[in-house]
Amino acid sequence: xxxxxxxxxxxxxxxxxxxxxxxxxxxxxxxxxxxxxxxxxxxxxxxxxxxxxxxxxxxxxxxxxxxxxxxxxxxxxxxxxxxxxxxxxxxxxxxxxxxxxxxxxxxxxxxxxxxxxxxxxxxxxxxxxxxxxxxxxxxxxxxxxxxxxxxxxxxxxxxxxxxxxxxxxxxxxxxxxxxxxxxxxxxxxxxxxxxxxxxxxxxxxxxxxxxxxxxxxxxxxxxxxxxxxxxxxxxxxxxxxxxxxxxxxxxxxxxxxxxxxxxxxxxxxxxxxxxxxxxxxxxxxxxxxxxxxxxxxxxxxxxxxxxxxxxxxxxxxxxxxxxxxxxxxxxxxxxxxxxxxxxxxxxxxxxxxxxxxxxxxxxxxxxxxxxxxxxxxxxxxxxxxxxxxxxxxxxxxxxxxxxxxxxxxxxxxxxxxxxxxxxxxxxxxxxx
Amino acid sequence: xxxxxxxxxxxxxxxxxxxxxxxxxxxxxxxxxxxxxxxxxxxxxxxxxxxxxxxxxxxxxxxxxxxxxxxxxxxxxxxxxxxxxxxxxxxxxxxxxxxxxxxxxxxxxxxxxxxxxxxxxxxxxxxxxxxxxxxxxxxxxxxxxxxxxxxxxxxxxxxxxxxxxxxxxxxxxxxxxxxxxxxxxxxxxxxxxxxxxxxxxxxxxxxxxxxxxxxxxxxxxxxxxxxxxxxxxxxxxxxxxxxxxxxxxxxxxxxxxxxxxxxxxxxxxxxxxxxxxxxxxxxxxxxxxxxxxxxxxxxxxxxxxxxxxxxxxxxxxxxxxxxxxxxxxxxxxxxxxxxxxxxxxxxxxxxxxxxxxxxxxxxxxxxxxxxxxxx
Amino acid sequence: xxxxxxxxxxxxxxxxxxxxxxxxxxxxxxxxxxxxxxxxxxxxxxxxxxxxxxxxxxxxxxxxxxxxxxxxxxxxxxxxx
Numbered sequence: 001x002x003x004x005x006x007x008x009x010x011x012x013x014x015x016x017x018x019x020x021x022x023x024x025x026x027x028x029x030x031x032x033x034x035x036x037x038x039x040x041x042x043x044x045x046x047x048x049x050x051x052x053x054x055x056x057x058x059x060x061x062x063x064x065x066x067x068x069x070x071x072x073x074x075x076x077x078x079x080x081x082x083x084x085x086x087x088x089x090x091x092x093x094x095x096x097x098x099x100x101x102x103x104x105x106x107x108x109x110x111x112x113x114x115x116x117x118x119x120x121x122x123x124x125x126x127x128x129x130x131x132x133x134x135x136x137x138x139x140x141x142x143x144x145x146x147x148x149x150x151x152x153x154x155x156x157x158x159x160x161x162x163x164x165x166x167x168x169x170x171x172x173x174x175x176x177x178x179x180x181x182x183x184x185x186x187x188x189x190x191x192x193x194x195x196x197x198x199x200x201x202x203x204x205x206x207x208x209x210x211x212x213x214x215x216x217x218x219x220x221x222x223x224x225x226x227x228x229x230x231x232x233x234x235x236x237x238x239x240x241x242x243x244x245x246x247x248x249x250x251x252x253x254x255x256x257x258x259x260x261x262x263x264x265x266x267x268x269x270x271x272x273x274x275x276x277x278x279x280x281x282x283x284x285x286x287x288x289x290x291x292x293x294x295x296x297x298x299x300x301x302x303x304x305x306x307x308x309x310x311x312x313x314x315x316x317x318x319x320x321x322x323x324x325x326x327x328x329x330x331x332x333x334x335x336x337x338x339x340x341x342x343x344x345x346x347x348x349x350x351x352x353x354x355x356x357x358x359x360x361x362x363x364x365x366x367x368x369x370x371x372x373x374x375x376x377x378x379x380x381x382x383x384x385x386x387x388x389x390x391x392x393x394x395x396x397x398x399x400x401x402x403x404x405x406x407x408x409x410x411x412x413x414x415x416x417x418x419x420x421x422x423x424x425x426x427x428x429x430x431x432x
Numbered sequence: 433x434x435x436x437x438x439x440x441x442x443x444x445x446x447x448x449x450x451x452x453x454x455x456x457x458x459x460x461x462x463x464x465x466x467x468x469x470x471x472x473x474x475x476x477x478x479x480x481x482x483x484x485x486x487x488x489x490x491x492x493x494x495x496x497x498x499x500x501x502x503x504x505x506x507x508x509x510x511x512x513x514x515x516x517x518x519x520x521x522x523x524x525x526x527x528x529x530x531x532x533x534x535x536x537x538x539x540x541x542x543x544x545x546x547x548x549x550x551x552x553x554x555x556x557x558x559x560x561x562x563x564x565x566x567x568x569x570x571x572x573x574x575x576x577x578x579x580x581x582x583x584x585x586x587x588x589x590x591x592x593x594x595x596x597x598x599x600x601x602x603x604x605x606x607x608x609x610x611x612x613x614x615x616x617x618x619x620x621x622x623x624x625x626x627x628x629x630x631x632x633x634x635x636x637x638x639x640x641x642x643x644x645x646x647x648x649x650x651x652x653x654x655x656x657x658x659x660x661x662x663x664x665x666x667x668x669x670x671x672x673x674x675x676x677x678x679x680x681x682x683x684x685x686x687x688x689x690x691x692x693x694x695x696x697x698x699x700x701x702x703x704x705x706x707x708x709x710x711x712x713x714x715x716x717x718x719x720x721x722x723x724x725x726x727x728x729x730x731x732x733x734x735x736x737x738x739x740x741x742x743x744x745x746x747x748x749x750x751x752x753x754x755x756x757x758x759x760x761x762x763x764x765x766x767x768x769x770x771x772x773x774x775x776x777x778x779x780x781x782x783x784x785x786x787x788x789x790x791x792x793x794x795x796x797x798x799x800x801x802x803x804x805x806x807x
Numbered sequence: 808x809x810x811x812x813x814x815x816x817x818x819x820x821x822x823x824x825x826x827x828x829x830x831x832x833x834x835x836x837x838x839x840x841x842x843x844x845x846x847x848x849x850x851x852x853x854x855x856x857x858x859x860x861x862x863x864x865x866x867x868x869x870x871x872x873x874x875x876x877x878x879x880x881x882x883x884x885x886x887x888x
Contacts, residue, residue: 039856041877046855077875079856082709093868093876111857123839123850133854137874138827139834223848224838253857354852355859357845367600371469374476374581382653382732382859382870387852404707404734409653409870412694413727415734416716420709653870689844730870 004089004417006098009035009073011308012088013105014080014256017045018294019286020107021063022301023308024072027105030309034072035099037090039079039408043067045109046129047294049136059298075099081406083260086281087419091410096417103281103308106257106269107301110287112154112247115338115391116352116360117345119219124243128158131245135165142166144242147228148208149173149216151336152249153293156198159205162245169208170241173230175215175248176336184335191328216246217345231341249336251390252288258403273322274315275304283308292329299325343395352395353388355381360395363388369398382409437463437597439783440612440622442604442636445475446580446769447761448628449587450776456594458780463620464596465612467603470588471581473630474768477649477737479685479695480583481662482576482770483520486539487669490746490794495767496545497790498774502576505773512582514688520575520662521550521558523682523722524567529666533570540572547572561658561725577662577685580769587772604629607636610757624783626759627752631738633762637752641800642763644738646699648712653730656690665722671698672766673745680715682722692726694719696766698739705736741765742800749778749795759783760797814882829873829884830854830861837886840873863887 011027013020016038024036036043044050048060067074078090078097083104090097112127119125126134128150135141145168148159159172174181188194202210211232218229220238227240254264263270263278268290275283285300299322306315346352348361358378366372369379369392378392379385379400384407385392389400406415439455441448444466455462466472484499485491502515509515524530533549540547550558550569558571588598603615607627612620627637631644663684671681683696697715702708712734720727742748742763752758759782761775778795781788810825816836823832830851833840839848840861851861856875864885865871873884 040875084709111853111855114852114858121843121847121849123834123848126851127853130852130854133874134828134831134834134851137854138824138831224850354843354849357843357847366469368469370472374469374471375585380651380733382730382862383857384732386857405709406731406734409730409732411727412650412652412716412729412731413720415650415731416713416720416727418709418712655869728868 004096004098006087006100007035007073008100009033010101011035011103011105011305012037012099012101013107013305014083014088015045015107015109015286016040016043016074016076017107017109017286017297018048018063019109019297019301019304020045020105021067022298023105023107023285023305025063025066025070026302026305026311026314027309028070028072030306030311030314032309035075035101036067036072037075037078037080037099039077041077043074043076046133049133057294063298079408079410080256081408081410081414082418083256084420089414089418091414096414098417098419103283105304105308106277106282106284106288107286107304108253108256108288110250110252110291111386113249113251113390113394114246114387115248115342115345115394116350117217117219118347118350119221121351121354122219122221122225123223124225125219126243126245127247128154128245129247131243132158132161135162141243143168145170145240146243146245147171147173147216147230147239147241149214149230149244149246150248151175151338152247153198153332154247154249156201156205158245159208160201163205163208169205170239172205172208172210173214173216174210174212175339175342176212178212180335180337181212184331187331194328215342216244219244248338248342250287250291252291254288255384255403255407257284257288259405259407273319274307274312275300276307290326290329291332292325293332296322296325296329338394346395352391353378353381355383355388358388363392364396369400372398384409435610435622436620437461437622439463439624439626440465440620441626441628442607442612443473443628443630444470444584444588444598444600445473445628445630446471446584446587446772447630447764447775448626449584449591450772451626451628451761451779452591452596453587454776454780455783456591456596458784460783462591462596463622464588464591464598465602465604465614465620466598466600469600471584473632474737474739475580475584477647477735478580478769479649479683479693480578480580480769481520481685482578483662483767484540484545484572484575485767486536487673487745491767492543493790494747494771494774494795496543498771499574501773501777506576509578509583510586512579513586514579514582515576516578516688517574517576518661518686519571519573520664521555522570522572523555523562523663523665524569525665526567530567532666533568536570545572546574559660559663561723562663563722563724571661575662577687578769583769604636608755608758623757624759625757626761626779628761630740630762633740633760637758637760639801640748640760640762640797642740642742642748643700645741645765646697646702646736646738647695647766648697648707648715648734648736650694650712650716650731650734652692652694652726653732654690655692655729658725659684659686659692659723661686663722668696671696674698676700678711680711680718682718684719684723684726692729694726705738707734707736739765739768747771747775747795748797748800749775750782750792750797753798753801812878812880814878814880814884816884817886823878827878829863829865829871829876829878829882832878832884833863833873833886839886841887
């Protein structure tokens with residue numbers, strides 16, 4: 001029988017995006033033994049993903065250098081699938097890692113929201129961040145025609161990035177109406193650096209028209225994407241293209257927080273100003289506390305890292321910076337609210353659940369997420385509802401309420417090794 | 433007073449659904465009251481194994497009768513029920529268990545159930561992924577597997593087509609003397625009431641001795657063709673029959689999707705439905721002892737459910753002694769899916785005062801009252 | 808100047824820049840990673856390990872999320888359908 005060797009840390013940070021990196025670095029600088037655990041091959045999360053390309057964010061290099069110079073134990077390629085009461089388990093390609101912690105910081109980030117429409121399952125229809133991630137991972141897009149669609153500031157960032165990689169960005173289709181975006185831009189006047197950033201991004205993608213009140217209504221194949229139909233202020237036209245990069249802003253990754261029992265309200269983990277959740281010893285920083293972008297994530301990560309390491313004075317010094325960034329969170333939510341037409345794009349035979357090929361029509365017959373799962377099999381596949389369930393929350397008003405381990409599919413041998421209070425884990429590696 | 437219905441059934445699990453279907457067929461006006469949604473209880477968590485059991489004559493009689501009913505129905509079952517007559521193999525690890533296989537085989541054959549003893553080679557040919565060497569097994573080809581929530585829905589749809597009505601989101605707080613009192617303050621009346629509330633039946637009818645018995649299950653990603661039959665260890669009955677201890681027993685089912693459903697565990701006196709690592713661990717460990725390859729298979733979901741269990745392992749099917757309007761249909765432990773159809777028939781026989789196809793005596797709820805009186 | 812390495816996708820040799828993920832190697836060759844339960848061709852959607860559309864077999868291990876695996880020289884990648 002395998003025995004899992006568990007390493008002890010004062011602070012375990014889950015998620016090596018900006019929030020997690022900032023948290024681990026500050027915790028370590030404050031004298032805590034810190035572990036940073038992430039399922040990607042290297043730290044950086046989504047927004048600071050490296051791969052085969054160079055940096056765009058100057059902060060990325062700065063924080064990653066600090067991480068390298070710190071004494072944080074980085075566990076990359078390790079997918080946390082269970083955490084409970086001081087012990088967590090993470091699976092990597094060939095082994096199982098066990099970590100014992102006194103304090104836990106959840107920096108699990110966010111994923112894109114995908115909404116179904118006819119043809120959305122065709123190869124080369126991806127998320128906006130999804131296509132960017134693949135290009136960062138080596139996918140060449142020079143000369144490829146790309147339609148970017150959905151909602152949110154990510155669209156501009158992706159357009160800029162793809163333009164620089166010599167893609168032909170045909171247009172950027174933002175579903176929000178111009179009036180909402182103008183109101184957002186005016187709010188940003190209080191944050192001049194954000195306006196500058198937006199202008200720079202727009203400049204880098206200036207050849208692509210930025211269309212508001214526009215969204216994709218259908219994608220055509222048959223074997224892979226050949227063209228997209230968009231509705232532009234109600235007028236429908238077809239655009240031939242090679243890729244559709246479409247994402248409707250972000251939804252936080254709440255599965256681990258929910259499984260730990262942290263209180264979640266209106267889709268965000270409730271935290272105190274020191275980033276403490278409702279569960280003692282569990283902190284949360286970054287997107288899961290409210291989608292707020294990079295700067296807020298870095299601030300919250302630092303606050304959580306300091307607080308978890310007991311450096312409350314340092315944590316409190318950052319509180320006002322956080323408060324300022326939170327205003328942007330509220331403004332973004334308003335600006336990029338999803339219009340109701342997006343819930344009407346799917347036809348009865350359009351697939352909602354891609355893992356199990358369950359149609360929108362079959363899922364919609366039910367009155368709750370749980371009933372839909374049981375009776376239509378929607379959400380019973382390996383993505384555990386991350387795609388279809390999030391869409392269903394918008395389409396039907398359901399809530400994906402419960403979360404049980406494993407929060408990602410793992411080998412059955414890994415499942416066997418999860419810990420419980422009645423099954424105390426052996427401690428190795430020093431600290432109590 | 434005009435009744436809301438001829439029969440009010442509490443519980444839209446597979447047992448309530450089977451009762452509804454039979455009673456509606458008999459021309460009665462049926463209303464089903466369900467607190468949550470169809471198969472929200474044990475039916476939604478269950479393994480869906482249709483199996484003939486030999487642990488007692490009464491258990492055999494009920495499971496065999498019900499299995500015959502599933503056979504009669506199977507051609508009518510829609511695809512979503514995923515009916516598959518894959519058969520069961522009871523797996524033996526040593527000579528003692530092989531002796532048990534021999535006894536079991538004789539028992540089934542003497543009662544007209546086809547069974548075939550497998551030697552180690554035949555067992556390996558039938559199920560190449562089982563660890564070798566094992567002592568052999570017993571193949572019961574007439575057993576099947578289904579997807580229980582779809583079966584419950586189907587039976588309810590049939591009842592509704594015949595005039596029954598289903599009200600979900602209706603919690604019933606008392607059920608007696610022809611009246612169902614709902615949590616929202618309303619009352620409904622009927623000539624007959626049926627408590628088919630599964631793990632909650634004891635709360636609804638004080639005096640019923642039904643305890644929830646927690647079980648864990650794991651489902652894997654798709655690995656088509658790796659397991660062909662429902663595989664159960666012979667020690668399963670020891671686990672099912674223990675009255676006190678937590679236990680696990682090897683029990684794996686191939687789904688038509690190619691996914692493997694892994695069970696089984698039993699615990700008493702646990703109220704919360706959280707996944708418990710210690711017993712999950714034991715259950716998986718037991719599984720790997722028989723199917724080592726499963727250790728590397730991707731497990732995509734773990735869940736728990738509560739079987740309604742009675743002290744003597746037999747369900748409660750029939751009239752409740754103190755109340756001429758009340759019938760009980762619960763306590764099926766791990767055999768609810770199999771015996772649901774027979775339960776529907778027996779309940780119908782009771783209500784219509786017709787002779788049942790099998791003796792209804794061993795399952796009479798009154799036996800619990802008698803036992804109490806003698807204490 | 809980044810180096811090129813070679814992997815096999817369904818037996819055919821595919822060259823990718825070092826640091827590329829297996830998903831990229833598959834998209835550049837076959838174009839789709841898997842067939843859905845009703846037989847539709849599927850390719851990566853999220854690019855970050857949450858959608859499970861990119862699952863392929865890598866060096867004999869099935870159900871691997873190719874968008875999170877970096878290519879190594881001589882990797883054997885099998886794509887179904």
